[in-house]
Amino acid sequence: SLPPELYRQAVEEADLAISITDRHANILYANAAFTRVTGYQPEQVIGHNESMLSHRTTPREVYQELWSRLAAGQPWNGRLLNRRQDGSVYLAEVSITPVHAPDGSVSHYLGMHRDVTTLR
Numbered sequence: 259s260l261p262p263e264l265y266r267q268a269v270e271e272a273d274l275a276i277s278i279t280d281r282h283a284n285i286l287y288a289n290a291a292f293t294r295v296t297g298y299q300p301e302q303v304i305g306h307n308e309s310m311l312s313h314r315t316t317p318r319e320v321y322q323e324l325w326s327r328l329a330a331g332q333p334w335n336g337r338l339l340n341r342r343q344d345g346s347v348y349l350a351e352v353s354i355t356p357v358h359a360p361d362g363s364v365s366h367y368l369g370m371h372r373d374v375t376t377l378r
């Protein structure tokens with residue numbers, strides 16, 4: 259079996275922006291690619307909601323669909339308009355997966371995204 263430190267290091271070095279949140283989408287962890295994509299250092303995002311990435315132009319219905327999927331314990335995949343730390347906008351291809359506690363409830367979320375602006 260893999261040593262736990264290898265899981266941590268593989269996530270840290272993954273070439274996808276990865277964050278782990280509590281069940282309210284408050285960021286607990288962000289990897290190095292998250293900093294490359296968003297411009298934010300981990301200490302600037304930890305404790306803040308993922309909504310800090312929102313460019314505030316994604317239709318409300320998209321977020322409602324996102325949260326109804328997550329509330330049902332299902333993953334959500336889609337595209338969101340995000341804002342980098344420098345204020346510039348990018349199109350994010352986002353995958354959010356619920357992480358379950360031993361009792362079956364959702365305890366955390368795993369968020370993964372990449373910048374697909376140029377692929378548009």
Ligand code: FAD
Binds near residue numbers: 309
């Ligand atoms: P919010 O106040 O968050 O509300 C929007 C809608 O979602 C409302 O209908 C509200 O009732 C519902 N809602 C919000 N929180 C919950 C909850 N905990 N349970 C059930 N329903 C809820 N957003 C982005 O814009 N860009 C991202 O890159 C991004 N990445 C995310 C990654 C992860 C792992 C998670 C869990 C969420 C991510 N989000 C992202 C969604 C983000 O948390 C916000 O919900 C979203 O940005 C809308 O923010 P808001 O302040 O406009 O609205």
